[in-house]
Amino acid sequence: MDQETFKKVKKRDEEAFLYMMGLYKNTVYYTALTYFKDEEKALEAVQEVTFRAYKNCHKIKKVYAVKAWLVRITINYCLNEIKKNKRFKQDEDYIENVPKTDDDHTTSFLLSDAIQSLKPKYQTVIVLKYQQDMKNQEIAESLSIPEGTVKTYINRALKELKAYMKKGGFDEHESGQLFQ
Incomplete structure (x- = not known):
């Protein structure tokens, strides 16, 4: 992502923000999938991370830190959800399909x-x-x-x-x- 787009993201320009999320949606999704082992929960995580990122995009300090920032939001979300559920739940269908x-x-x-x-x-x-x-x-x-x-x-x-x-x-x- 270039510096100009980054500045727009920080100002909550929707088009620039959607462009940024398009660049990193796979990173967010696969990070969440690693924790949840459930595609539906991973997709929910992408939605929640997108919301949280938009709400806080003005806090990103450097353009090179965007990926790390999004991954951190994703991990925090996943760990909080896991903590809420008290334990890691694995989808039995996932296990059977291996x-x-x-x-x-x-x-x-x-x-x-x-x-x-x-x-x-x-x-x-x-x-x-x-x-x-x-x-x-x-x-x-x-x-x-x-x-x-x-x-x-x-x-x-x-x-x-x-x-x-x-x-x-x-x-x-x-x-x-x-x-x-």
């Missing part, structure tokens, strides 16, 4: 399950780092924590994920390859 013969999909599902076993702060950094391809500095800015803390969280999360996968029958070599 292909049993396709190793990539099965591995992806197991990895997703492993990520869900982490503390929310570790889930967040893993999602941002490996699913949203954000740099450590961007994650730190997005979460308002020091970059060193991001590195620590990633390191601890990866250790926990390796241990989880090892318990699930993956050998050390296989689980190590998943988290590089």
